[in-house]
Amino acid sequence: EQERAFIEWYPRGYGVGFKVKRRLFETQTEYQRLEIYETEGFGKLLVLDGTVQLVEVGEESYHEVLVHPVMLAHPNPRKVLVIGGGDGGTLREVLRHDTVEKAIMVEIDEGVVEASYLYLDVAKDLLDRLIKKEEPRAELIIGDGVKYLRETDERFDVIIVDSTDPVGPAKLLFSEEFYRDAYEKLNEKGLYVTQAGSVYLFTNELLDAYKAMKKVFDRVYYFSFPVIGYASPWSFLVGVKGDVDFTRIDLERAKKLDLYYYDPERHETLFQMPRYVRKLL
Ligand code: AG3
Structure with a gap:
């Protein structure tokens, strides 16, 4: 066989x-x-x-790490925007925070939402409620995140980009223009986070995104984590607007989450980066 x-x-x-x-x-x-x-x-x-x-087995090694560090570093994240993330895993983690009053997910590809709802055990119930518009704290918009962010009158405490790689179709989500729109749509205190590709295999894309973010945000942090299913370590970039310290998180709120992969009590270990990459950043 x-x-x-x-x-x-x-x-x-x-x-x-x-x-x-x-x-x-x-x-x-x-x-x-x-x-x-x-x-x-x-x-x-x-x-x-x-x-x-x-x-399905191990997706939390990505979704927990993309979502909770920024949510726990922000003092009171009430309004959250997710761009991409059509499988629902990112939004599922966002909604575990009871500070969240309203979360909006803008996914370009309805096909991803439908297939995830039909075939995956990641966020089936949540996707079902989103499709039926029965989720009181969240809304699904099928549309282009770049256009949405440029045109919306909404303001957010946290913006999370759960996109495909910084190569190909999602490239615009890693551009300086897009970061400017995101910065503008953040509240006075705001955090932006994006996945930024494989540390070893997309190093140049990571560096380009970091440099573009540096031109726009008040401060920029990088971090990495081993994600099951990706060429690990995987990189993440955080852009800060205003007076928020991403190196410090709220451990009280963290306790209630009972996480499996991301370890809030060892938040500082997120910042691990191979030395040659750190020197380039
Ligand atoms: N977003 C995809 C991250 C990029 C994976 N890249 C790769 N394997 N080359 C994750 C979708 C899960 N919500």
């Missing part, structure tokens, strides 16, 4: 792979090629244009 595998190829022939039992679903959406596989040991796998978005 032949063994099947899904492998995501990164630059220079570096691969991240899963043994898979079968492909459950495949479609070409308006924006990208979407596939869902059943893996041997990590539940279902969501792939967009050949790149791993998540595996």
Whole structure:
């Protein structure tokens, strides 16, 4: 019997792979090629244009880390914007904070929301309520996040970008113009966070995004974490507006969350970066 595998190829022939039992679903959406596989040991796998978005077993190693550090560093995050994140994992983590009064998720590709709702055990109930407009604290907008941020009259305490890689279609989400719009739409005290790619394999993209953010935000932090399913360590960038210290978080609020991967009591370990990368930043 032949063994099947899904492998995501990164630059220079570096691969991240899963043994898979079968492909459950495949479609070409308006924006990208979407596939869902059943893996041997990590539940279902969501792939967009050949790149791993998540595996059900371990997705929290990404979603917890993208969301909670900024949410816990902000003194009182009430209004939150998520750009991308159509699988619902990011918004699910945002809504665990009871300070949140309103969260808006702007996802460009309705196909990702639908397939995630139908096939994945990531945020099924939440996506169901969003689609039916029955979630009192959150709203789903199917649309272009770049355009949304440019045009909205809303203001946010936290903006979270859960996009595909800083190469290809999501490139605009890593541009100085976009960061300017984000800065403008943050409240007086605000935090912006984005995933920023593989530390080793997208180092240049990470550096470019960092430099562009430095031109716009009052302060910029980088951090990294090993994410299951990605070429780890994975990088994240935080832009600060106003008087907020991202190196300090609210441990009282953290306790209530009972997290699995991100360790708020060891917040400082997030800032680990290979020395050569730190020197370039
Ligand atoms: N957003 C995708 C992060 C980028 C993954 N890149 C890659 N595998 N080359 C995550 C979607 C989960 N909400």
